[in-house]
Amino acid sequence: MIEFRAITKSFGGVRVLRDVSFAAAAGRTLGLVGENGAGKSTLMNILGGNLRPDAGEMRIHGRPYAPRHPRDATRQGIAFVHQELNLFPNLSIAENLLLVDLPRWPWTPLIRRGALARRTRELLAQVGLARSPATPVERLSAGERQLVEIAKALGREAWLLILDEPTSSLGMREAERLFAVLDRLRAAGMATIYISHALGDVLRLCDDVVVLRDGEVAGAGPRGEFSQERMIALMVGRSLSHVFPVRARRAREAPSSAGPATPAPASPPALEARRVSVPGVVRDISFSLAHGEVVGVAGVMGAGRSELARILFGLVPCDRGEILLDGRPVHRHAPRRRIRQGLAFLTENRREEGLCMEAAIADNIALVSLRRHARGPLRLLDAETLRGAVGAVREAVRLSPAAHDLQPVKTLSGGNQQKVVLAKWLLAEPGVLILDEPTRGIDVGAKSEIYQLIHGLAAQGAGVLFISSELEELLGLCDRILVMRRGEIGAAFRREEFDRERILAAALGEMRSAGV
Amino acid sequence: MAAVADSHRRARTPLLRVLRSEYFVLLLSAAYCAACAPFTPDFATGGNIANVLATLLPLFVAALGQTVVLITGGIDLSAMSIVALASIAGAAVMSGEQGLLAGSPSAVPAALLAMALVGAAAGALNGVAIACLRLPPFIVTLTSMMFFSGLAIALTQSRNIGALPAAFNALGGSTWLTLAIAIVAGAGVHVMLARSLWGRWLYAVGHNPRVARVSGVPVPGVVIGAYVASGVLAAAASVLYTGQAESGSPVLAQRLLLDIICATVIGGASLFGGRGGVLGTLFGALFLKLIDNSLNLMGRSHFSIMMVKGAVILGAAVLDMARSRLEEK
């Protein structure tokens, strides 16, 4: 059992943690929730030996524990499963699991391959992963990699497991599988600290809940005392009865009254796909998206949602079928031309495709729209108008005012980074916005602000295609939901038909919806 | 995360701001001068400063091209062979002995044009191979270095071309004219990097080509542009080097490649792309030339100069690493 006793930590006068006390016991799962910046990461860094508290102490099984280095934590049996996984994609599962103490023939540097495979199989069995130990990690899905990380912790005989946003990159089915493994480990006596923004998961999984706000414990107790609403209220310090803003009715009702699942034919749809196919990826995708409409795309991991977005945007060439923007066919291949036609694409892969992490905030925001501010034969930039435009859009997305325009994006929190990506696309004034998991891994406050922005855009006449693994937000935000399964659109639901069970069933393929 | 942003703001004290900027290298140069002057005969004389300037400027112009390419995350190993190729092309046009336009008043402008065209064509070749065939810049420019060098030597049968017009020689020989050319080149590149659409795209491609592509940047065009610019700037450097030596040579400046890359990297350009600027490169070239010059004045042998230069560059790299860590703290 681990106890935190009155942990306090400041960074140069700013108090990040104040008098934080709670305990996590063996055989129980503790959910740690709070907005980004509430102090969760700092607390875990203290637990892991990366930081030292200014005051307070930690005790393990009653004995004082003051780690000075991450390996102290490892030696004490504490294992972290991070948001960005620490696996070597080019090495096999077995090598990843036992990298630090590979079994060797005595007195030689040679690895005992048989023993390695046997030990790996034991560990994989414990997490229920049926994969050959020799499989390279790069061939595993995100969920499987997570299980490998947990197996790694088990291999080190950890008794305390810390999971930081484990489901942020998982589909529904993979998340369920992870929860099953965690339940089993709990039954075997593992203590778990589970950090997540997915409050539903926390309620589903945890025995105890600790809510952090501004570095203090805002609420703690057994799960029974909490509901999602209460957790949100504690996290933000005020009651957020409406995470999802109420939308203007007009945009939503017009299409539903005009006919089933198709918007008013008066003006061409903002985006239309006609029998779009890419072999092995998506098949026969047809839908249309009206101006002012928010259409959600649900589905499990691997159903082809992100792939569809990439095809529409032109990052993956479209083999067959037609894509129309405002009734005109899109340019093939180059995303560049489609952007000029008014298409915008917020990628799920912020780090690798969304932002230049080392570059300044302002440069990132301006990137898509630079062309409009270029003047003269040398295409010199008009610094004045550019700065003005960036400033305006910063306001619009409510980027943290503390962030300086010239600060590198990597210094921002996840939520603010996502706002920068949004700002970048808003500045281009797109007619159609494709959002792929725009709220992944960001806190409730920022999520809510992003929802409002999406509504604002729709109200101004943009069409929004919204891909998400969180059914809650699809239900709360969209006018229609398309459900993808195995590369096809398996079902579609209008707002008045929204039903959690049926959508889930359509996504998982257990039941065919009549609403196609 | 909020804490990181806070500490970042606090780090903007004047000292740190200097440490983080390209002026750091200038400070380093000044410190080096101060440390060396007492031991180095005739270091701080007007004549010597003119010397440093005369040798610094061609290096600076050549390093400008390398800066542009490094910003995209590439590298141009063929820069010096483009210098040589342009050198013999220009000399072949205007040489008083065997030039195509020997003695004609239009010889010098025609030669300059020919040099620029050779530079641009060679750069375009590199750029197209890298951007369109998706080959790694290192391999492309390594092979094109061999090709251009071989071509230059084959075309001239390894012989120099002399008897260049005096007006041309002055471009490299007169420090004032050289200075003027370097200022024009430096200012031009600076404006393009800092103020133009292309410059911004260049940095974006260097930071992350995938992000740039997704954001609608014409990545291949930007990359080809960078290599063409590198080729043209190599040709400009070739004008200075050729004028200085008063003869076109197929092996001109053959061994300066590492000096150029060093100057650029000391000046703050990153081999991983996304960083670099004209001012930094200027200071980097200055630093390198000061080391060369001072050790030369001290009468050190070529080999000890190389050793000391290596150590100093390593030291500068370590300092650079330290200050970027400091920046992140």
Add this chain to the structure above:
Amino acid sequence: MQRIRFATASCLLAGALWCGCNKTEPGGAPDGAGGAAAERRLTIGVSFEILQTEFWVAALEAFRAELGRRNMLIIEAIADGDANRQIEQVRNFITRKVDGIVMVPKDAKACLPIIKAANAANIPIVLFNRPPDKSDARSVAVVADNFALTRDTVTYMIGEAKKTGTTHKAMLLIGDLGDINAIGRRDGFDAAVNENPGVLDVVARVPTEWNQEKAQAGVVNALQANPDISFIFTSSDFLLPSIVSALTGAGKYKKAGEPGHVILGGFDGDATAYRMLAEGYLDATGVQDVYFEVAACVRAIVDARAGTPAPETIKDPGFVIHRANREKMAPRMWGANVTQ
């Protein structure tokens, strides 16, 4: 951590500075910035284009010895094969107000701006071993008399050939004809042959462009076409290994006095030539008298400073070394000294 890193970097920098600043002059006494001796010692800047063959190393050693003997200071600079770097280094000499400059130019054309700069600064400049192109720049060039020395060497070899009483089929290895030295040597060979008619029948003239592979291929071909070649002259000793390998392949590599010995001669006087001479395979080589050339360079500077300028070209007559005078001349042969 930060402090450690800064300390490391500072140490590196300081160390580098120390290396640069603290070493004593290779010429002898330290050169202290203001160390004004009662009687000022002359300082000579010596700039070599490159330092990669034995010849240049031997020459630089000779300069150090000669200037030391005359109680002068030497500043060395090696341009590493780069004409522009050489310009820069000689300019540095001028900045340091050296009393004279000796230069091995990278090439005959790119050295002209350097000579002009030295002229402008009124510093005497001497070109060692390579003459500049024609121009109005004033300099002294000390060069081997390629023509005369080759003629003498070949004449000696012809004398050896006459002793056998038969005519010999001869092969000549020609250098790069863009090089004035190579032309001089070819002409010297031809002159010697013409002066002694009836002894040699020149059946092969192999162009080498100063390239060992080309030389070897050329010699092998010539030996195939004329297996009875028994007289070979190479325009440079550095091609000797190619000839040896071709002769060995044809079974004709024999010592003097053995039946089937090929009369072999060369030019330069390098270490290989000395060894082959000592072993009896080589009959003669024309030696560039490095020590004479070095002394002439320094003398030319001293004379120029005294107001009696030397002629534009000083010719090194060199000497022919052969088996008979080997013992006596070896000390003056640079190739004999680099091996020891």
